[in-house]
Amino acid sequence: MNRSFKEVLGSGKFVVTSELGPPKGTNLENMIHHVDLLKDKVDAINVTDHQSSVMRYPSLGGALIVKERGGEPILQMTCRDRNRMALQADLMFAYSRGITNVLCLTGDAVVVGDHKQAKGVFDLDSSQLLTAIRTMESGKDLGGSDLDGAVNFCAGAIVTPEANPIEPQLIKFEKKIAAGAEFIQTQAIYDLDNFKRFMDYARPFGVKIMAGVILLTSWRMAEFMNKNVPGVFVPQPLIEEIKSAPKGGAIAKGVEIAGRMIRRIKEESICDGVHVMAIGKEELVPDILKEAGLANGS
């Protein structure tokens, strides 16, 4: 990994990112294995921040491991668990240790996770976290005091192109760009024709957009997401396609579908890249990239 993520974004190449969820506990073996597996195959690796509000090893710790092992980390930061003081402190720490990419998220509600009685903080929202980063880059903290040593980040955010209604999401998307987002990783998309319409709207903003691709591992998973994951819609023909897979072949079919989508996104230049989420099946990410014709990190 020679180029920083910011350089990759500026290079015009088809960007490929993936993500890891840190473990619940201090056994880091599996995560380290996945870091080593992915670090040379993708342009950057997101490390999630207590995803779905389930308490885990911190994203900052995971991002450090990616860095230490020669990968390019994207630190996911939610506003759920830290007030503006703690967020700024963690940003300074991250920067001081060479972590220079941050994905700014509001964060899931505490009550959907495994510490349902915890206090959700939400002192800032995702667009305000972007503002915080840009403020700190100017050498000031959010209290207006001077920093002895500023930060410098490549900061990004997310958007949900399939949300209903979509317009409130688009207004927020524009606020995030105005607040300084340089890249956008989308929530999972499966209907590329719909996504193309989103891109027709989004392209003029000039921000780099990576389409979210979640590996489907079974038709049940697809139906579960349709029912339970806000803003994710797997079209019925895709569900039927997985159902048609031979016994034991659902995952291979999912890899094929993900690879096919990525290939089409690249070939038709629908957006600037993809963000591949394998959710616990990280060892399949190289197969997905191979299926997409991106075997050597595109």
Next chain:
Amino acid sequence: MIRSITKQKPFEEVLELLSGLDRIFLAGCGTCTTLCRTGGMPEVLEMASKLGEKGKIVTGQMVIPVACDELTHEAVEDHKQAFSEAEAVLMMSCAYGVQTMSKQVGLPAIPALDTLFVGKEMGLGRFDEVCTQCGSCVLGLTGGICPVTACHKGLLNGPCGGTNNGKCEIDSDKDCAWTLIYLKLKEQGKLDLMRKYHDLRNHNVEPKPGKIRLPLE
């Protein structure tokens, strides 16, 4: 009218709070807890009977018209005898009433209810939290719907990614505040207000505990 919205504590918890206390005066409230059906006359009578079954002696009972009002001391006067025989007052009012009673009598005032929020009655038996007294009102920019309160995360700059067909990610019975705000502003032709970036909130407009002294002569 705004109401203090309550729910009854589990009876086991009430008994735990009353352990070692055998003679109880029982007081409900004629206002909010009557409306919430948590501390009106029927609930007070039911509590009296349940306490009786557990061997407690109810020295007296009443429904105070407005338990948070300073006039509570008059109610105490009216039931002087029953209060003097009691070791504690079990309050079936909101926490405002409990604290008012606590100041009026020497006896421990013990809550039988949990106070959930200050809400607005939206119809019979329907109460919604619509304001959390944040000290920095944004209603003028949000179509008269408060995102600090009505959005679970209190977001000022639009919906999170958890919004789901107009509902909130935490509960499909709860509306997404930002969808409501969007629809309202759209209807008013004022969607530009939604594009306004809200800077970081001041969480200490009136640092807790709130205390205001007007300069009256």
